[in-house]
Amino acid sequence: MGFLFALTFLVIVTGLPVAFCLAGASYVFVTATGSAPDIVIAHRIINGMDSFPLLAIPFFILAGSLMNSAGITNRLFDFAKALVGWLPGGLGHVNVGASIIFAGMSGAAVADAGGLGTIEIKAMRDAGYDPDFSVGITAASSTIGPIIPPSLPMVAFGVMASCSVGQLFAAGFIPGLLMGASLMVIVAYMAHKRNYPREERFSLSHVGRSFKSSFLSLVTPAIIVGGILTGVFTPTESAIAAVAYAIALGCYYRSLSFKRLISVSMETLDTMSTILMIIGAAAVFAWILTSNQVADNFSSFVMENFESRWMILLTINIILLVVGCFLEPIAAITIMVPVLMPLAKMVGIDIIHLGVLMVLNLMIGLLTPPVGTVLYVLSRVSNLKFERCLSGTAPFFIPLVTVLLLVTYCEQISLFLPSLIYR
Template sequence: MSLFLTIVVFIILLIIGVPISLVLAITSLCYLFITGDLTLLETLPKKMYSGLDNFGLLAIPLFMLAGELMNYGGITTRLISFAKVLIGHFRGGLAYVAIVANMFLASILGSANAQAAMMSKVMVPEMEKEGYRRDFSSALTLASSIVAPVIPPSMLFIIYGTLTGASIGKLFLAGIIPGILIGVGFIIVIGFMNRKQNYPKAEKATMKEIMQSFLNVLPALLIPFIIIYGILSGIFTPTESAAVACIIAMIIGFSYKQLKIAYLPKIFINTVINTAVITFLIVAANMFGFIIAYEQIPQTLANMMLSISENPFVFLLLVNILLLLLGTVLDGIAALIILVPVLTPLLGTYGIDPVHFGVIITINLTIGLLTPPVGTGLFIVSSVAKVSIENLVKAILPFLLVSILMLLILTYWEDAVLFIPNLMSE
């Protein structure tokens, strides 16, 4: 009875639009008071603290700080300019630029929401000037941002790795090919749309302009290579790589003469606020996860899955359907923290690689940014780009379908995901 009432509270809070972090915290406390078990209430603070007592989570505020430094330091605009001189002369070139620039930024930022907000400010007005519809430009920018948590570095990979013990370095490497494939899928969609829409194109850049733009952006392009090389060679851990990224971003920003000392307080405040939001979400999700574990829901789900099928292909299909549905109502980080303890005990039974599964779950939950009613990416881009949610949802449908198609391909093509990690471990 107590579990049923708790579920009712959870659903009601979601329906009335309470922020997901508060939903998880309030629901957990309601369960404790409904059961009247004071022992659980005494144990809860320890569980809340233990969820944050992980060295790997330090990478989250550091990568957020790196992203803020890069944005204020002019690195973002240089990446977009470089993509523009490379492919802007093709028909629909600015649409291709939005995708390629997002892939560049994904290798630096690691947050889809931050990237969607940043790129919406830059790309949507620029594309509208060139004759693209605002709803299409906004949808393309939002869809392209989902590669941010897949191409390393990735906050979701860091959280998944700390929860499961999977190698964060291998997760970073495993995200490279999937991130590129998703970007290529979006490029193909634009290619088909080009035939009907006849999108504009820019003048072809000269070789001198290409080289000049490349030299301008080269320091920024070196950041992801330094991070990956440092992790693989053992020079620093994934967490320490985030600190290295901050130092490099600061040096590059000052060298470009766009990062000013006066900007630093604002940069630090933004980082602290965003980190606090995610930290509270992790704490609340750990509270909720404790209740789930106490009610033995993982064991119940495991028995249910095994009763349906012992085939790993069927299991992965069911997991994808479950995650896609939950992604429409749960924030990606909250869903990750809630579901990973439930699902990972089943991986050994079905013989599924934890790193492969980490990539699947990350892509799946990131797709949730594009889906109503709780897709946070939709609300961020709608607010920044000044486009209605209804028009944005309609415009994003082709990209959403391609994202799901790529998810299914990567779910059953394990070698594509694990190719680089296996290559590096030989």
Template structure:
């Protein structure tokens, strides 16, 4: 247990000092290795890095990253936005609703919150500000609605969890559909309530012809998630093969829209390679920490301590939520999962908590860190995209955190919300 405190404590200290996450994980793991008396086994370090990054299950990540970037390149964001605008723009606070629904639809393609912010963010904020919405509210709402991205399939975050928890990617993808819709609905309810006392404009009602044109242009994008998820769930393709299908489908849509450009494809390839390499490097160096924890039985000691202190599953879930929300404010979701899951999963198993439900709770809890200072990756990105100062954006987003927190508590206390759809389609686990 002392080893775990040294390694995790060293990692947090290095992160607070501004050390890059990959180096912080590797350095703290090496310190733990020498402290445990395994200095003469330093050859295990490159072996574990290669073993961690070379898992076949993780091959899906680069392809889904590439598919999301290709969708951005071919102008899919404009078509999704126009479809949502024609559908709900005529309601009061119509553009705010468009922001939420467009994020939900785009999440079914990109699988990442940052892709949503980078792709839809500038378009949504510009449109909302033009129609009289405050810059702070426009930018804050766009960051908040991007939380849907890593929940709705295909989700890069859920693929990482599936690998760590030894769970089915298809089951986790299905489990993310209802929570993702609930998060989107919670934002719609919030906007409806706020619109009762805050003046918010409505757009001109689209004609039947305009709605039909927007639907026809948006259909290829709207059926992409169904193709990807259906191929995995019904056994036509593995997660990795579905990622390849998503990339091929993105190129076909680009040809259909006649918006494909070689420079855009090249930029998407470069950006995807950089991001995928970063994710794989984090996973690789984290494997050293996982190996060390397993060798010293740190997860078993942590679980034993939790069970001695906490006697009820719901108390453990609330403890986990608070812990992960706090951790998510200072650490990115992927390294946080890799470090904390080996410690938390044995305790969750002991309490009889389903690993699929636990995965959705962990994913959403850590996601809140995207929109929370001081790390707040989504806040920094949106500040750069929109020109709104970080401090003002951080304050404006605070009330928008209430809806996803309510959904998070529901997911933790009502397992059926997460498990109903995967059990219905794939049978009980």
């Protein structure tokens, strides 16, 4: 198995697409060891993609893209600005607040970074904020997107772990809000230290006008999340409802043309085809790990060397953080769920809690090289070098890792709402 991991790592660092890295390394391993016929790889790829709940992913992507294209993100940004822009370092808080609101629509960190990021970075630059700080807080706040429901990685985890996607969504609420609060604390500290400006004074009338202007947009999270939690929709049906509502809003605001709708739909197909290739290739890789009893051996090794549950949880976090540096979240989830599930059952870690921990770790991984997808997106948006984007993001790892540790060792932060709603 060392050969498989070494080969995969070697191919990844060459810069090839992740799907080709995983599938190629798996094919070479199977061929070299003669452990299975070649046709098994094709079957595993197809079986990995053949899952009804995965249909939610393209519709959530399409809904987020439609929100960006229809100008809805501008209204959300204006509402967040009226709500928290009066605080010291106002636009930094607006950045976080807008991400929390948009998190209830897109379910993807890259959608947040690419959509809201363009608006936020430009506004912060025009107001005199440092470019590094603007990109850093935009990158860090975009990781809230997949924690607060809906969440594409949590859909993938639910499929792989055969657990309730609705419970996973509910479990992400409080951790997501904690991430937002912790980021706002460090924004306030840096704003005081660097003497960043406030926006206009707080005004209830201004908040009311902004709320009225953005009300129809703010209904979107209520449709998505409320429909799932009340049992009206399945996650897949809620994603379809979100797309229908986004189209209706675009028509109402007269900001979404038929040509743009077709363009966004084609972009979604392109993105989803990439995701499905990653899921299929990762499924083959995960099958090899499972069939070679890597999960059982790993569980036995951890249990033999770590008696403390705290140390086992810390070990899981470190492994996921390292994996997140090299793999896309959905690929990492597809591979790591079969490996970590046996260990989680041995030490009594709730599967919903494990899902939240996995997504939290992998979202932090989106801010780290060599993958660092969010940083690459923001590097293009801001016209800053990747290295500057990384240095600007570095201070915000402190609140994110703090929340990660808090959620890790206090299970009720993630399990309170699922136990309350689904009891």
